[in-house]
Amino acid sequence: MGKFEVLDHPLIQHKLTLIRDKNCSTKEFREIVNEISTLMAYEVSRDMPLQDVEVETPMGKTIKKQISGKKVAIVPILRAGLGMVDGMAELLPVARIGHIGMYRDEETLKPTEYFVKLPSDISERQIFVVDPMLATGGSAIMAVDALKKRGARDIKFCCLVAAPEGVEALRETHPDIDIYTAALDEKLNDDGYIVPGLGDAGDRLFGTK
Numbered sequence: 001m002g003k004f005e006v007l008d009h010p011l012i013q014h015k016l017t018l019i020r021d022k023n024c025s026t027k028e029f030r031e032i033v034n035e036i037s038t039l040m041a042y043e044v045s046r047d048m049p050l051q052d053v054e055v056e057t058p059m060g061k062t063i064k065k066q067i068s069g070k071k072v073a074i075v076p077i078l079r080a081g082l083g084m085v086d087g088m089a090e091l092l093p094v095a096r097i098g099h100i101g102m103y104r105d106e107e108t109l110k111p112t113e114y115f116v117k118l119p120s121d122i123s124e125r126q127i128f129v130v131d132p133m134l135a136t137g138g139s140a141i142m143a144v145d146a147l148k149k150r151g152a153r154d155i156k157f158c159c160l161v162a163a164p165e166g167v168e169a170l171r172e173t174h175p176d177i178d179i180y181t182a183a184l185d186e187k188l189n190d191d192g193y194i195v196p197g198l199g200d201a202g203d204r205l206f207g208t209k
């Protein structure tokens with residue numbers, strides 16, 4: 001079974017509280033999501049493989065650690081996932097960026113795939129799928145389906161707020177992937193929104209309604 005971790009670093013918790021506030025402006029919301037994503041990248045890359053390399057300091061040669069060759073991809077689920085890309089890429093600058101387009105049918109709440117563009121060597125990469133909200137789990141499950149169908153094997157899912165229902169659904173369908181979230185909230189409401197949550201992450205990031 002993959003990991004499930006709530007990233008409870010005080011800076012992450014503090015910043016998440018700021019963006020939950022309904023009075024947080026679009027500008028602040030976007031900036032803080034960026035910052036949280038950078039902090040999350042630090043946490044979720046803890047188990048990246050290292051290798052020994054020789055380095056020559058001014059005092060002489062020594063063998064020290066460096067991140068080994070495994071390549072990385074950040075894959076946002078459109079559109080809200082885009083808000084987490086730059087912050088993550090700040091710490092993972094060589095990452096390639098894939099995109100998976102899903103929209104949620106407002107009536108059935110079912111996710112529908114409309115766009116998938118990934119690096120051609122996706123099967124060799126460590127993949128960080130990013131989407132701020134893990135609500136029903138529908139889009140996350142479909143995004144992981146889409147990745148696995150194209151050969152992806154090493155997948156971590158990163159979100160800001162998760163609902164228990166979404167975590168359970170994602171873990172049941174894809175038990176092999178790791179899930180990281182900044183918060184595990186109470187529940188979903190009848191409209192499929194996370195409570196207390198932070199509202200519609202896409203609308204708050206992009207100033208739409």
Ligand code: URA
Nearest residue numbers: 135193194199200201
């Ligand atoms: N998507 C969002 O943006 N917010 C929620 O609360 C649930 C799904």
